[in-house]
Amino acid sequence: MGAASQRAGWNRLPLRAAAFVVLTCATILGVSAWREWAARDAVLRGAEAEMANVARSLTQHAEDSLDLLDSGVVGVVSRLEVDGAGPATVTKLDKVLEARKTAIARINSVAIIDDQGNWLTSPGTIGSTLTDDGFFRYHQLSAKREAHVGRPVKNQEDGQWVVTLSRRFNKPDGSFGGVVLATISANYLSHFYEQFEIGRNSAVALVHGDGMIIARNPSNDKFVGRNVADTPLFRDASLQRPGGAYHFRSPLDGAERVSFFKRSSRYPLVLLATVDKDELLAPWREAAISRMLYVVALVLMIAIIGAVLVRQLQRGQRMAAALTEKEAHFRLLAEGSSDMVTRIGLDERLRYVSPSSVRVVGWRANQLIGTPALAGINPEDLLQVQAIVDAMKRGEKEEARLVYRNAHQENGEVWLESTMRVTRKDNGRVDGVVAISRDITEHKKLETRLETLAIEDSLTGLANRRRFDERLKEEWARAYRDRSSLALLMIDVDHFKSYNDEYGHPAGDACLRLVAQIIAAETQRPGDLAARYGGEEFAMLLPNTDAAGCARIGDRIRRAIREAGLVHTTNHATGYVTASLGGAACRPVLERTAGVVSLVEAADRALYTAKEAGRNRLMMSGEVASLMAKASGQ
Structure with missing residues (x-):
């Protein structure tokens, strides 16, 4: 028994020796790697804290700047609602506004616009008619009196970008009287951000709540006006909080960045302060490599000595074992x-x-x-x-x-x-x-199910927006190669918000599913695609279809939705659920300078015209062009 136990111990000796050598090497490497990683984390945490301070400071600056604009706008609104918007009042206010603009550098312009979108004071920055501008339409359609911070717009006179703050003023009878508008130049904000030296490749960006960049330093002229709404900062639920650290690869310049974002509690603004991760970690990386080289050299020496020992112990038993x-x-x-x-x-x-x-x-x-x-x-x-x-x-x-x-x-x-x-x-x-x-x-x-979920709208069973965008590009390219036509229908359920308010969201979902079934029934060819474009809006892609064919299909869909007889008491025109449709058709080979966006925009304009004309109707983009030509001729 003693000899057998001794042989067993001898047989296990190479394994024990190898395990000791491996454990020693792994321990040295593990401890060193942990120490270096802890140092790296400390560098990143320090950068996050620094970015947090910058983000909070600049968010406060942005809020203060808008408060400054709003204080002036509130005063002008009060004067207009008390004294009226007559020429005498406007002339006095114009002088006061010009003096305020001259005295305060951050104010780019302050102007008054009447209820028709016409400038009552010097326009200064954006144009002469603002009927179609977002902030004007917002106040025209909404009775809310608080300040509205709009998306950045481009100055038509000098090409500069500005961010708008506006308030509505009312006539004595309480109806819409017009808008008082104030702007801050994106260049002013960008120049202000230059004061913060946080790294050679650092960046500070002020972004509107819907994802459009308001100002950025550096390269403000290159990036202002770009939309980054598809980035995780705006999509990930985990990042929809007031502020926090955010590591990402920038979609603007491709650099991997360490940042801190801060959302304004009073305005639709997000401030993002970032530093280049490679630049930040360069000193740590250089020191870590030097230290790890010494550690690796030591481990190699131990490993070589251990390997020689194990080989000597294993030589007599290796082949048979x-x-x-x-x-x-x-x-x-x-x-x-x-x-x-x-x-x-x-x-x-x-x-x-x-x-x-x-x-x-x-x-x-x-x-x-x-x-x-x-x-x-x-x-x-x-x-x-x-x-x-x-x-x-x-x-x-x-x-x-x-x-x-x-x-x-x-x-x-x-x-x-x-x-x-x-x-x-x-x-x-x-x-x-x-x-x-x-x-x-x-x-x-599971893979098949996930592929289906990636391209299908879960509520209606139609294609989702992502699938629609992919197919639109594919069909545009195919129509261009084949020199064929391509048509698009945009379909919007009339007064859907009031339907939801009246009957509740479950009924609203059932309504959307019914409309989707009616639209899907018209996709009779393999190439046709019905999709939920967003909310209560649907789209139907019709390859190899001209304007007449598109109109026929659209009219069938419109009648089918109306004849479905879904009661909608707040739709006073019919008492039932109806839809407005806009259609467009084109031959891509004849529109070399246009792209897929032009077809969507044409159908969308036709849909907007159908709504303006009373809803429950179909308008084709050709009809819209004829109406516009007739109106300009008159």
Whole structure:
């Protein structure tokens, strides 16, 4: 017993020595790596704290600047509502506003606009008629009296970008009297941000709540006006909080950045202060590399000494132990694995099959041994698998991984994933292939479901906006190549918000599903696409369709929605749910300077005109152009 115990201890000695060497090396490397990573985290935390201070300061500056503008705007609104908007009052206010603009550098312009969108004072920055501008329409349609901070707009006179703050003033009878507008130049904000030296490649950006950049330093002229609403800062639910650290790769310049964002509590503003991550970590990286080189050199020295010791201990027992261990391991893995292990001979027949074959393909091992290895593979996948097996038999491939369909005794057909590896004789010649196969049917089903969810609107079952945008580009390119036409219908449910308010959101969802079914019923060709464009708005893409065909389909949809008879008491015109439609058709090959956006814009303008004309109607973009031409002729 004593001799047997001594031999067992001797046999385990190389393993113990190797384990000690590995543990020593791993401990040294682990401790060093942890220390360096902790130093890196400290650098990042310091940068986050610095960015937080900058973001808070600049957010306060932006709020103070808007408060300054708003104080002047409030005074002008009060004077207009007390004294009226007559020429005498406007003349006095114009002088006061000009003096205020001259005295305060951050004020770009202050102006008064009447209820028709005409300037009552000097326009100064944006244009002469603002009927179609967002902030004017906002106040025209909304009775709210608070300040409205609009998206940045471009100065038509000098090309500069400005951010607007406006308030509505009312006539004595309480109706809409016009707008008092004040602006701050994006260049002013950008120049102010230059005072903050936070790094050579740092950046500070003020962004509107809807994702449009208001001002940025550096490269303000390059990036102001760009929309970044599709970035995680605006999409991820985890980032929709008042402020916090934010690590990201900038969509503007491609740099990986460490930042802090701060959302204004009073205005639709987001301040993002960032520093280039590579620049920030460069000093740490240089020092860490130097220190780790010393550590690696020490570990290598220990590893070499340990390897020599282990080799000396193993020399007398390596070959016999390796052969025994190899056979034992193969049996253990093959018999105990939940995956099916098979060995395929050069004649492509199964020489060995593990017991798990019952679970994977439904047949017992003794039923499969000696049968053709590729017999159960789906004919559509057989050529690919056969080609790989042939290449492995010729020695051209050492290993391969394949996914294919295979017959199952009870379930008909399953998806298998097989990892194959060549086996060789002592002389190096190939003598077969070992394959490890697993059932991935559920995984494939999940992949199919995820692919469907990625392109389908969950409420209506129609294509979602992402799928619509992809198909629009594809069909535009196809129509351009084929010199064919492409049509688009934009469909909007009339007064849907009031329907939701009246009947509740479940009824609103049911209404949208009904409209979606009516639209889907018109997608009679394989190339047609019906999509939910957003909210209560739908889109229908009609390849190889001219304006007349588009109008026919649109009118059928409009009548079908009306004839569905869904009661809508707040739709005073009909008492039922109706829809407005805008259509457009074009031949892309004839519009070389236009793009896919031009078709969407044309259909959207037609939809807007249909709404303006009373809703429950279809307008084609050609009709809109004719009406505009007639109006300009008059």
